[in-house]
Amino acid sequence: MSAAGNPRVERVERVLAAGEAPAGVGESPVWRVAEQALYWVDIPAHKIVRLRLETGERSEWLLPEKVACIAFDRHGTVLAGCESGLFAVTLGEDSAHLSPRAAQPGEPVKVTGRKLAAPVFPFPDMRFNDGRCDRQGRFWAGTMVQDMAAANAAGALYRFDGDGVLSAPVVDGLITQNGLGWSPDGTTMYLSDSHPLRKQIWAFDYDVETGEPRNRRVFADLNHYVGRPDGAAVDADGCYWICANDAGALLRFTPQGKLDRQIAVPAIKPAMCAFGGRDLDTLFVTSIRPAAGASEHDGHVFAVRPGVTGLPEPEFAGQL
Structure with missing residues (x-):
């Protein structure tokens, strides 16, 4: 229903073709227009997953370390924010990309990436978290201390440009960086901190x-x-959609910061959303499976048609 209580009800469906096994932390959904395919990651499983919606074909790639956020360049190479830095990852299913022991049907293909850049992490046990490209193709991603209970504000937001240069921290003092997004004209940037002690969107x-x-x-x-502000998407009208983690909801804010829509999601911890589908009129939502008390839906991917369209996800402007 809308925040005003209007009798609009959206149908939220689980994407069954996304697989029966739930993700531990499903994040960073990206609709790649060139392939008409949805990609996302499972952070603790070190996986990048692809689903071709029209055929139901599902593929997985296994990285050597946790992968939290992804973007693509125009050639289809993945720019991945991982534990130790930013990597260029080439995905493929032929023998050149298999592990020494050939992958069996249904097994993920093992891939390794080429490290592009890394910040100086001020504390141990840190990694990248939420990331995506701005409208001009610069890649932005933030870092966090993995132990959220520590509430350590050592996280920062970085910019990686088309020349392969990683910036110094642009925004610092973040506990759990999230919520990156840009207005359709690119002149407004959004950022959130989803830690329970913050719960802010800027x-x-x-x-x-x-x-x-x-x-x-x-x-x-x-x-x-309700909830904590996790991953986000911006629609073609300039409204900002945020996953309300711990509340099983999607919230839409107008460009003026007014809540005008709230949609219930079957998973208690929706993590990030992205517009996709042939007409970019479907909002895909990844989710996290809680350590205790998980339902049958937690950790799965969902789809809703909210009656608005999104924008194509920008590609990285540089050569990976």
Whole structure:
């Protein structure tokens, strides 16, 4: 239903072709228009997963370390934010990409990446978390201390440009970085901190020429709504969709920061959403399986047609 209580009910369906085994932490859904395929990651399983929706073909690739966020360049190479840095990963199912022991049917294909860059992590046990490209094709990703119970604000947001240069921290003091997104014209950047002690979504004025965010301000304080702000997507109308983790909901905020839609999701911990489908009119939602008390739906992928369309996910502007 909408926040105002209007009698609009969206049908949220589990994507059965995504697989029967739930993800531990399903994140970073990306609809790749060139393939008409949905990609996402399972962070603790070190996996990148692809689903070709029209045929139901599902493929998996296994990385040597946790992978939290992905984007693509125009050649289909993956730019992946992992534990130890940013990597270029070539996916493939032929023998050149298999492990020394040939993969069996249904097994993930083992791949290794080429390290592109890495920040100086100020603490041990850190990794990249949420990431995506801005409208100009610069890749942005944030870091976090993996032990969320520590509430360590050592996380930071970084920019990786088309020349292969990783910036110094652009935004620091983050506990659990999340919620990256850009307005359709690229002039507003969104960022969240999903830690229970924060639950904030910020907006920035964004210089599309230089890639510099300025004028940070609170866009939405989720202490006044349900859940914690996890991954996000922006629709063609400029509205910001955020997964309300721990609340089993999707929230849509107008560009003015007003909540105007709330959609229930069968999984208690929706993690990130992305528009896809042939007409970009389907909102795909990945989810996290809680360690205790999980339902049959937790950790799976869901689809909803909210009556609005999204925008193609930008590709990385550089050569990987």
